[in-house]
Amino acid sequence: MTADLALSSEALTKRFGDFVAVDQLDLRVERGTIFGFLGANGAGKTTTIRMLCGLLAPTSGEALVDGVDVGRRPEEVKARIGYMAQKFALYNDLTVDENIRFFADVYLVPRKKMRDRRAFVLSTTGLEDRVKTLTGTLPAGIKQRLALAVALLHEPRVLFLDEPTAGVDPLSRRAFWRLIHQLKDQGTTVFVTTHHLDEAENCDQVLFMQAGRAVGLGPPRALRAGADRGDRVRITGGSGPALREDPRVLEIYAMGSRWHARLRHPAEAAALARDHGVEVLPVSPTLEEVFLEAIGEGAGR
Ligand SMILES: Nc1ncnc2c1ncn2[C@@H]1O[C@H](COP(=O)(O)OP(=O)(O)OP(=O)(O)O)[C@@H](O)[C@H]1O
Ligand SMILES: [Mg+2]
Known part of the structure; x- marks a missing residue:
């Protein structure tokens, strides 16, 4: 494992009882790249992300995220990463702005930085004119943009997006990917899962996962050429x-x-x-x- 990388893991493994959800996974993700994590339902994507975010202890193996050992210092990892969960985790009965302010407190965004961060995430995700809207009434694509805005509040260096475009229409999906590219251009590393294979073309590297194991890795073009x-x-x-x-x-x-x-x-x-x-x-x-x-x-x- 190397601290120069945005993320790396060695033999990262998660068992639930006898069941092996993630099996000896080795990952290397360069800084400032988009890494696509693809696999069928139950392949182990969310479990891997939860381990990398310091939310779930690995059974064995190690991982470094932004140079920090996740197993040993999960709290420090949490401060450096943004995590957009697969299941919408914001409050539907709060307005857009109330959600942003609430989670800014949760993520310990310093008071004096709050104004700038709020303005930044609202403009980045194009939500300025929605601040007073009740979150529960937003269309799916806009809700996902709000979840991304919240994940960006504390200036994460590594961003984990777990199926950010599930249930989102094609036009909004495209807009979402423009946002991801913009974040990459600003130096953020993006680790993203999707079931939309066309979206994976946006990634610098793609990893195919099956039953907890990596079964393919490479840039999309090289993967296509290799199978040609x-x-x-x-x-x-x-x-x-x-x-x-x-x-x-x-x-x-x-x-x-x-x-x-x-x-x-x-x-x-x-x-x-x-x-x-x-x-x-x-x-x-x-x-x-x-x-x-x-x-x-x-x-x-
Ligand atoms: N807490 C848990 N206890 C027992 N089994 C679990 C637990 N969490 C996940 N699993 C199992 O581990 C496997 C991997 O689940 P995971 O959620 O990581 O898959 P996934 O690749 O994210 O799938 P999806 O595409 O449906 O989101 C599944 O078989 C799931 O049922
Ligand atoms: Mg999942």
Whole structure:
């Protein structure tokens, strides 16, 4: 483990009785990067985050967050990190401003800094005109922005976001990711989980987790390139049923007015194009396809 990193862990493990929720996890997250943590329900993402935030004691293994040993000094870690929990944790019966003031006290934001921090988080998350709104009446996307505002109050160097865009519409998701990039540009390290594989393209590094173990790691582009066997193609024209019948086509689905297919063998693309009178162009796999393969659910496995 290195203190230079924003976050690192060695053999981090959490057991609940006989059940191993997080199994010997080694993490390395560079400062000022966005680290995406992906895995199916129950993979162990929230458990890992709770250990890294000093909220849950590891069964074994170690972790350093912003240079501080989480197992030994969890309180010091809590002061350096921001944590946006998977479950909305603010008060619905308080206004936006009341929530911000309440949590500023909880996070021990010094009184003299309060004015600046409040103004900063409100402008960063674009909530200035909502301060008097009752939190419970906010749309999902705006609630999540408020939760982020609260997580930013005490100027954390490392920010943990546990499914910040769950249940949020595509436009608001995009706006949320613009915010994450802005925080990264300001030097914050962002550790984020999501079930939206398209969002993971925003990350510098992505880790796939399955049943508590890491089953893939790398920048999105490298992960896609690594899984590219040249057998995925885009087909323009032709008839779906005829293509589906063709033994050279292992898998095919419509993508707008075209088809996305996986071929038995890349070398058969030209013959397929000729026989069906279609255009066949190679495409790299999507991150979703790479993820499904990594967790052993990919077609052809
Ligand atoms: N306090 C606990 N006691 C017993 N088992 C637990 C406890 N907390 C979590 N688990 C189990 O550990 C596993 C991992 O849970 P965790 O919440 O970390 O998954 P996750 O990857 O965050 O899933 P999701 O995508 O649904 O949020 C699950 O099987 C869960 O039931
Ligand atoms: Mg979770």
